[in-house]
Amino acid sequence: MEDVLDVRGLRMRYGGTDVLSDVSFAARRGEVLALLGPNGAGKTTTIEILEGFRMRSAGEVRVLGADPARAGEAWRARTGVVLQSWRDHAKWQVRELLAHLGRYYAPYSTADVTRPWDADDLLETVGLAPQARKRVRDLSGGQRRRLDVAIGIVGRPELLFLDEPTAGFDPEARRDFHDLVRRLAGREEAAILLTTHDLDEAERLADRILILSGGTIIADGSAGELARAMPGRSEVRWSRDGQRFAHAADDATAFVRELFRQYGESVGDLEVRRASLEDTYLALVRQAEQGSPRTLTAVTA
């Protein structure tokens, strides 16, 4: 099946500098991709180019089989963009706005996908049913973000873009949001591309993590694959005779085997902690910034 996203050698120049020098990756249906990277690495630029909101300088970009810089309204109907609301549509009632924006998608229904998503059903899905008749300006911050998500998916997109979707969420709202994203990717088979600063979020949500640094993708794989492929040390903790020990091991399995061979049953409270995504991420970004670019591709399509 054709890839939902296929990016090759994407480049973006502002003035004399390359914000993106060579970005390449792909995504399949129903796949959740998290784009990570330090501030200014070009995450938002990348996502806006794929949304068709920004022109690229060079490179091959296919989104749902079309070039987003030239794609038409039928293509637009198959994508969803979650935008951060500010004070737009303040006087509109929640249900009224959702039903109105849904109308534009009706001509783009296919045998497989009925568009738009029924407004009441969608309000139920994002947990805004009790607020259906409230005006948008009377919503709390969290409710407003849920409405943003609802607007992004009202056309039942095959590909959804989320740029820092949970910035400013409290932990509960964040959990609800994560459930919603997983459901979308599962039941609706939508591919999802999200940018985030929250590594925990990326690990929980994404099937695949892309790390963008220095204008290029320096890592591409699942959280586990990235951690395994990274020569990070695992931390081993144990206790013996009431005393606690810790050791950073390159090969944790061999170390533990040796530990048991020497001390046998007196070893207790054993814990082996593999390098976390955070450790991997920091190590990779540091490496890239020090100018020893070492592309780590755990998964090749």
Add this chain to the structure above:
Amino acid sequence: MNPALAAARAGLSRGWIELRQTLTTRADLFGLLFRIGALLAVMIWTRHTHVPGTNFSLGTTTLVSVLGLNVVVSGVVTMGDLLVAEREDGTLLRAKAIPNGMSGYLLGKVVSTSGQVALTVAVTLLVGAFLFTGLAIGRPGGWLTLAWVLVLGLLATLPAGAVLGSLFPSQRSAGPWWLLLLGGLSAISGIFYPITHLPAFLRWIGELFPVYWLGLGMRSALLPNAMATVEVGHSWRHLATFGVLSAWAVAGLLLAPAVLRRTARRESGSTVAARREKAMRT
């Protein structure tokens, strides 16, 4: 259903929803009624002053002319200002993110703005009929003239408003320009005093813009025919009115889509976010 038709229907319903919101939001409704009230109150002061060379009420004449000015205010300023504001707050970006959303958005604006103009004219005439003498609102021909002047006037001004609205970077920077533009134009367009008393070159400048012709068209529709004698050439000049307003409409309709496309193309999540941050800092 055809996508263009779906967008057209969505646009019409958008315009209707926005018009209803204006009428049910206290501050908006108050603003609308206040404008009409202030207009009537000011004209009442000059009710007993006569148009020079006649014994016709200057207040009645000005009331009718100001209805013409109101079309320009709504068409250019309201439309332009809304476009600046809604570009700033991300409404335009939302429209861009949905299929045919921009067309629906614009049609919605045209409908809601035209609706406000129609309402203003209706309420003003209804109240004015009781308070002012000399309004000629009993002639079917007059209503016909009113209808085509209004429609053509909106066609001439709404696209111009959209173009101007695309040029201003922010709502705050737009404010003084609107005032200057309208103040200057109404002074040389015979809204508050007959244009025949102006130096010829100012009169010519005034005649280049829709304000003068909308005022004249309104006067021709709502004042007795005899009042044509105080106008330029002692005539209502319907043909010239039609010509100038049509020229503005054609130019605007040709120019506006390209300008709007250019503006919309530059919108993205990060441009809206940057403006939001700027607005919150200041």
